[in-house]
Amino acid sequence: MRFAPTEEQAEFRSAVKALLADTCDIVAVRASWGGEVGRHTDVGQGNGRVERAWKGLADMGVLGLLVPEADGGMGMTQDAFVGIAVEAGYAGLPDPLIETAAVAPPVLASSSEPLASEILARIACGEVTVGVGFGESPIVPCASTADWFLILTGSAAHLLDASAADITPLSSVDGARHLGRVNWNADDSTVVVSSDSDAVALAAARNAAATFSAAALVGLSHRMIDMTVEYVGERRQFGVPIGSFQAVKHELADAALGVEFAEPLAFNAAHLLSVGEDATVAASMAKSRASRSSQVASDVCLQLHGAIGYTVEHDLHLFMKRAWALSRQYGDFRTHRAVVRRALLED
Amino acid sequence: MDLTWSESEQHFREECREWLRANVPAEPLPSGDTSEGFAVHLEWEYLLHSAGWAVVSWPAAYGGRDATLWEWLIFEEEYYAAGAPQRITQNGIFLLAPTIFEFGSRAQQDYYLPRMSAAQDLWCQGWSEPNAGSDLAGIKSRAVRDDERGGWVLSGQKTWTTRGAFSTHLFGLFRTDPEAERHRGLTYFLAPLTAEGMTVRGFGRLDGDEGFAEVFLDDVFVPDDDGTTETMAAGGILGEIGQGWGVAMSTTSSERGLTLRSPGRFRAAAARLLELAHDQIAAGVDLDPAVLDAVTDAWIDTEAYALYTLRDVTGVVEGTPAGARSSYNKVFWSELDVRLHEAALDLLGAEAELDGSWMHGYEFSLSGPIYAGTNEIQRNIIAERVLGLPRK
Numbered sequence: 001m002r003f004a005p006t007e008e009q010a011e012f013r014s015a016v017k018a019l020l021a022d023t024c025d026i027v028a029v030r031a032s033w034g035g036e037v038g039r040h041t042d043v044g045q046g047n048g049r050v051e052r053a054w055k056g057l058a059d060m061g062v063l064g065l066l067v068p069e070a071d072g073g074m075g076m077t078q079d080a081f082v083g084i085a086v087e088a089g090y091a092g093l094p095d096p097l098i099e100t101a102a103v104a105p106p107v108l109a110s111s112s113e114p115l116a117s118e119i120l121a122r123i124a125c126g127e128v129t130v131g132v133g134f135g136e137s138p139i140v141p142c143a144s145t146a147d148w149f150l151i152l153t154g155s156a157a158h159l160l161d162a163s164a165a166d167i168t169p170l171s172s173v174d175g176a177r178h179l180g181r182v183n184w185n186a187d188d189s190t191v192v193v194s195s196d197s198d199a200v201a202l203a204a205a206r207n208a209a210a211t212f213s214a215a216a217l218v219g220l221s222h223r224m225i226d227m228t229v230e231y232v233g234e235r236r237q238f239g240v241p242i243g244s245f246q247a248v249k250h251e252l253a254d255a256a257l258g259v260e261f262a263e264p265l266a267f268n269a270a271h272l273l274s275v276g277e278d279a280t281v282a283a284s285m286a287k288s289r290a291s292r293s294s295q296v297a298s299d300v301c302l303q304l305h306g307a308i309g310y311t312v313e314h315d316l317h318l319f320m321k322r323a324w325a326l327s328r329q330y331g332d333f334r335t336h337r338a339v340v341r342r343a344l345l346e347d
Numbered sequence: 348m349d350l351t352w353s354e355s356e357q358h359f360r361e362e363c364r365e366w367l368r369a370n371v372p373a374e375p376l377p378s379g380d381t382s383e384g385f386a387v388h389l390e391w392e393y394l395l396h397s398a399g400w401a402v403v404s405w406p407a408a409y410g411g412r413d414a415t416l417w418e419w420l421i422f423e424e425e426y427y428a429a430g431a432p433q434r435i436t437q438n439g440i441f442l443l444a445p446t447i448f449e450f451g452s453r454a455q456q457d458y459y460l461p462r463m464s465a466a467q468d469l470w471c472q473g474w475s476e477p478n479a480g481s482d483l484a485g486i487k488s489r490a491v492r493d494d495e496r497g498g499w500v501l502s503g504q505k506t507w508t509t510r511g512a513f514s515t516h517l518f519g520l521f522r523t524d525p526e527a528e529r530h531r532g533l534t535y536f537l538a539p540l541t542a543e544g545m546t547v548r549g550f551g552r553l554d555g556d557e558g559f560a561e562v563f564l565d566d567v568f569v570p571d572d573d574g575t576t577e578t579m580a581a582g583g584i585l586g587e588i589g590q591g592w593g594v595a596m597s598t599t600s601s602e603r604g605l606t607l608r609s610p611g612r613f614r615a616a617a618a619r620l621l622e623l624a625h626d627q628i629a630a631g632v633d634l635d636p637a638v639l640d641a642v643t644d645a646w647i648d649t650e651a652y653a654l655y656t657l658r659d660v661t662g663v664v665e666g667t668p669a670g671a672r673s674s675y676n677k678v679f680w681s682e683l684d685v686r687l688h689e690a691a692l693d694l695l696g697a698e699a700e701l702d703g704s705w706m707h708g709y710e711f712s713l714s715g716p717i718y719a720g721t722n723e724i725q726r727n728i729i730a731e732r733v734l735g736l737p738r739k
């Protein structure tokens with residue numbers, strides 16, 4: 001029994017943290033925002049990508065972490081990725097890291113199509129991004145820059161060439177998301193995995209999306225809390241730092257408490273994915289708690305910043321809006337709780 | 348990560364389970380917070396001890412079986428899953444003992460620990476006073492030096508002392524330096540409740556049981572420790588004179604953290620909650636979906652607490668104990684316990700008020716956010732000592 005990352009995993013995670021602190025700082029996150037939301041302010045003409053960070057992640061092997069060695073990856077398991085997803089959330093990295101590096105590879109690796117193997121190799125060296133969508137006409141983040149779409153319907157995983165896909169751009173409250181609706185009708189020609197060939201891999205994809213978005217939400221929550229701890233330590237009213245007021249302390253303590261107990265659930269779900277056990281309930285527990293606690297963190301952190309937090313000049317909104325998005329993407333807190341409820345009480 | 352139990356740990360689990368299956372009383376014992384119930388629980392403690400299950404993680408010489416912290420966790424899980432009796436020895440074995448292991452002299456360990464595990468000495472905790480609750484550093488009970496007799500003279504009043512009326516010994520904080528302020532000048536004393544000058548008065552709690560006591564100290568003499576059992580039997584001091592606050596903090600972190608409230612306890616309660624929900628559903632009781640969500644929430648939180656504990660134990664085993672973060676545990680388990688019991692009462696609906704185990708459990712759960720340092724105080728600690736917000 002040992003509930004902690006291995007020493008190697010912990011070191012790797014710190015290296016990724018350092019890389020992201022360097023390549024995906026606030027300026028880069030802001031610059032990734034697109035023009036169409038830019039009417040608000042100084043936000044950039046970005047495309048939802050932080051290329052320098054992506055390249056760094058590719059060089060370090062993060063993108064190929066879950067790609068089999070035979071396809072040029074590192075052939076590691078999901079528990080090596082979960083801490084990295086937390087760091088990506090913490091940094092506010094807008095790129096489709098979870099989708100490309102953690103959801104897509106196991107699905108593609110379970111396919112016998114030569115195309116799947118080719119894409120895996122290209123994921124590992126950072127050449128392609130994969131947008132992941134669930135259902136018939138999914139809304140996918142980073143759709144405008146995606147090279148491939150992996151669309152998971154109830155019965156199959158389809159791999160679509162993005163250059164040939166019909167995409168309706170949609171603007172998100174988080175201007176770094178660059179959402180697009182993929183307009184598409186399922187047809188057998190694009191199937192890479194079907195529920196007949198590997199239902200487990202399809203279910204695992206859903207669980208991976210929930211698990212790693214939960215981990216990213218944990219990171220986002222930590223970031224918002226850290227920013228707020230710093231702010232309330234500096235901002236003075238009534239002659240004292242506002243962080244010395246007990247009402248402020250208790251709100252922050254509650255925000256931190258929620259995240260504290262969401263995190264081990266995400267690590268547990270990643271562990272189950274690693275050992276190939278059914279992670280459905282574990283992933284839903286993680287996503288349910290991470291979604292809810294990130295909402296609490298975002299509410300508390302905005303409130304404690306006062307009006308300055310209610311501007312786009314301040315950085316808080318960059319993380320808050322991502323949290324609003326991710327806490328509902330891949331299932332919100334109630335949807336996932338209902339999964340657990342059915343497993344406990346209806347089966 | 349490795350979330351599997353080793354073969355020897357599984358074997359240990361089997362052994363626990365088997366013994367508990369054969370020995371746990373079929374009918375729940377009467378509450379250990381009444382004098383009749385306490386006596387029955389004492390018998391249970393003797394049985395546990397004679398079979399070597401009273402304090403599994405202690406050295407064999409002190410009545411344990413040298414189990415690892417992981418095995419202790421397994422034992423706790425099995426213990427509560429088996430519906431075994433509450434531990435009336437808990438204030439000794441879970442709160443005082445870790446402090447004796449850390450601060451006691453070898454002679455103190457050799458003397459007090461075996462008697463404690465055998466339930467020969469029954470300890471109660473004397474922190475709170477009528478005017479010092481959350482503000483524990485404001486305690487007024489004093490210990491005055493008596494050079495002539497070679498010892499200390501204790502006086503003052505302690506209160507809310509759990510099971511004080513049934514215990515034999517008290518550990519507590521006393522002011523040895525009347526000039527020193529607040530946290531300074533306090534000393535951690537041990538004293539028998541049979542000493543001359545001790546008066547104990549039990550009184551009722553919310554649930555009606557006589558679980559509380561007031562302890563009045565009227566010139567109680569505690570001799571200096573000369574290393575003999577005679578002086579230790581008459582009391583003693585843990586740690587240095589004037590350093591009581593630091594010594595006491597080690598007890599409180601055991602109380603807030605995992606020793607007092609291992610996840611096994613909540614897992615067993617969550618399993619019973621699920622069973623109740625299934626029963627109500629099967630009986631066709633019309634339940635609002637929100638009630639089933641509350642049941643689900645309690646179950647998820649229990650799992651989260653269990654996993655959090657695995658992380659904590661990993662930290663302890665690898666030399667990075669939780670420290671102030673134990674305040675997260677305390678807030679979480681105590682509020683989880685209340686929500687879990689509320690969900691059960693909601694499942695029971697109009698029958699919730701019946702005087703039964705869920706209502707009893709609910710009443711007890713309500714004390715969790717108060718004892719072991721109120722949750723308001725824990726939130727202060729989280730904010731100041733974990734997050735780093737300014738104190739003033």
Ligand SMILES: Cc1cc2nc3c(=O)[nH]c(=O)nc-3n(C[C@H](O)[C@H](O)[C@H](O)COP(=O)(O)OP(=O)(O)OC[C@H]3O[C@@H](n4cnc5c(N)ncnc54)[C@H](O)[C@@H]3O)c2cc1C
Nearest residue numbers: 472473474475480481507508509714717718719720721723
């Ligand atoms: C079932 C039970 C068993 C107990 N067993 C023992 C025992 O064995 N030995 C022992 O010594 N004690 C015991 N206690 C006492 C317990 O430790 C105290 O009740 C607790 O520390 C609170 O002190 P108080 O009751 O005086 O409340 P107070 O300190 O008067 O607090 C009343 C309210 O004010 C709030 N408050 C106080 N100060 C602050 C602050 N700075 N910021 C915000 N809010 C604040 C508190 O959180 C609480 O909500 C027990 C209590 C209970 C309920």
